[in-house]
Amino acid sequence: MTLESFVNLGKKRIEESGIQCADPMLHMKQILGASISLDSIQFYSRWQEPLTENEFQLANKLLERRLKGEPFQYLVGYEWFWHSQFEVGPGVLIPRKETEHLVEELLKCRDLRTIQVAELGAGSGNIGISVLLERPDWQWHGFEINPESIPYLGKNVGQLLPLDAKYFIHEGNFFELAKDWAPYDVVVSNPPYIAASELKKLSQEVQCEPKLALIGGEAGTEIFNHLAVNSFQLLRPQGLFLSEIGSDQEIAAKEILMKSGFQSVEVLRDYAGLPRIVKGIK
Ligand code: GLN
Numbered sequence: 001m002t003l004e005s006f007v008n009l010g011k012k013r014i015e016e017s018g019i020q021c022a023d024p025m026l027h028m029k030q031i032l033g034a035s036i037s038l039d040s041i042q043f044y045s046r047w048q049e050p051l052t053e054n055e056f057q058l059a060n061k062l063l064e065r066r067l068k069g070e071p072f073q074y075l076v077g078y079e080w081f082w083h084s085q086f087e088v089g090p091g092v093l094i095p096r097k098e099t100e101h102l103v104e105e106l107l108k109c110r111d112l113r114t115i116q117v118a119e120l121g122a123g124s125g126n127i128g129i130s131v132l133l134e135r136p137d138w139q140w141h142g143f144e145i146n147p148e149s150i151p152y153l154g155k156n157v158g159q160l161l162p163l164d165a166k167y168f169i170h171e172g173n174f175f176e177l178a179k180d181w182a183p184y185d186v187v188v189s190n191p192p193y194i195a196a197s198e199l200k201k202l203s204q205e206v207q208c209e210p211k212l213a214l215i216g217g218e219a220g221t222e223i224f225n226h227l228a229v230n231s232f233q234l235l236r237p238q239g240l241f242l243s244e245i246g247s248d249q250e251i252a253a254k255e256i257l258m259k260s261g262f263q264s265v266e267v268l269r270d271y272a273g274l275p276r277i278v279k280g281i282k
Pocket of ligand 1: 094095125192214
């Protein structure tokens with residue numbers, strides 16, 4: 001089978017499968033290109049040539065996984081976030097564009113001291129690694145409860161940060177472990193904030209991602225609430241609390257922060273104009 005016919009056949013199967021895809025033709029080319037590691041010049045120079053048996057098997061395997069709804073990033077094994085490429089796969093949350101706003105906010109902090117940060121739910125390490133690459137003197141404590149995420153976190157820290165970077169990986173429950181390194185200057189998180197009942201309404205792709213990283217409790221705000229209350233204890237006076245929130249959680253999040261004792265509580269919007277980040281000062 002030629003590359004062209006494989007792409008055309010796959011395109012048709014994607015269209016029939018019901019998976020969400022804006023451009024099935026382009027998507028099919030990406031799947032084929034990733035599975036047999038061809039750059040775009042090689043790709044088009046071979047367009048009408050046959051795939052070898054081995055190439056066909058590799059490409060077909062990825063296509064079948066994609067047709068079952070697995071996210072494209074899990075098939076290729078990476079996702080870009082801020083300025084780096086993070087290794088991802090089944091078991092770890094795929095970094096999202098809107099989470100880059102947390103990095104932007106953190107980098108606004110130009111304090112010359114060594115800033116000590118705690119993060120609930122480090123996932124692939126995307127937030128901490130991105131910040132430490134630009135603020136090499138900071139210390140980052142990344143807490144991650146999901147054992148399946150830890151190998152990705154370890155690899156990304158090892159591959160993307162210099163050897164002397166101060167990124168400390170803590171496997172376990174933030175609420176039990178974080179006090180051991182307190183007080184912090186900053187507590188940051190992209191916490192699980194989806195309501196349990198909403199999960200089945202989300203795309204097949206999202207449902208392939210770890211529930212621990214997605215579900216914030218029955219109402220969606222339970223973990224956020226717990227985090228806000230705990231962070232107030234963990235922060236130094238004047239310390240910064242920064243968290244991503246669901247776009248429908250603006251009022252609840254503000255209330256929770258104020259009840260927890262935070263001041264200067266503020267919600268920031270993402271590029272789509274939706275409430276996305278809440279911040280407060282101890
Ligand atoms: N920090 C990671 C991210 O933003 C993981 C967050 C999580 O597990 N909820 O992608």
